[in-house]
Amino acid sequence: NAGVTQTPKFRVLKTGQSMTLLCAQDMNHEYMYWYRQDPGMGLRLIHYSVGEGTTAKGEVPDGYNVSRLKKQNFLLGLESAAPSQTSVYFCASGPEGQGYQPQHFGDGTRLSIL
C-alpha cells in the first residue's frame, strides 16, 4: 500500500525556471493538500482541494498554481521559481468528513532554487 507518493524527491532549479511537483494517493481520498515546511515556520498550507476539479487557496498561495484533474492526483506548479520558494514541499490527503480524520502525508520534495 503506497499511500501518498510524491515525485520528484529532490530538485534543484535556477531562478525563473518552472516545474511541476506531482502527488498521487491510492486511498480514494477526497481531500488533498500542498504544504511547504521551512525551519521554525512549521507546515504552511499552499493550496488544497476538496474533490476532483476543485482547488482553493491556503495561507501562502502566491507564486504557485495547482490542478486536480483526477481524484488521485494533485499537481503543484511553480511558473517562475524564486529563491524564496526553496523549501521542503509536502503533499497530504484525507477522507471527506467533518475533519475528525487525520491527514496522510508523503515524504516530501526537497526543492532548492538557485
Place this chain on the structure above:
Amino acid sequence: SQKIEQNSEALNIQEGKTATLTCNYTNYSPAYLQWYRQDPGRGPVFLLLIRENEKEKRKERLKVTFDTTLKQSLFHITASQPADSATYLCALDPDNYGQNFVFGPGTRLSVLP
C-alpha cells in the same frame, strides 16, 4: 492574529522519564486538535486526535489533554525511549469545516539513553 505555539523548539530528556510537550493557540476555537510525529526526512504521521469535549485521550504510552479555557493541549510520552526521538507537531482546524488545517512549528524531542 491567529497563531499556534509549541513550548520549545527542542526538548531533551532522559530515557524512562515522561516528556511533556505543549501546544498553545490564540484566536481559534477548534472543535478538535491533532498531534503528529515527524522523523527526519519523512512526512508527518498522525498519532492522536482529541475533541473539545474530551479532557484526556490515551494511546499506549501517549496521553493528550485539551483545555479549551486555557487554549492549550499537552502531549505526554511516559517511559520515554530513544526511539521516541522525533519532532512532534500539533494541528487544528481553524474553521471546523474539516477542509484545511493549521500546524504548529513543532517541538524536537531527544530522548537520551
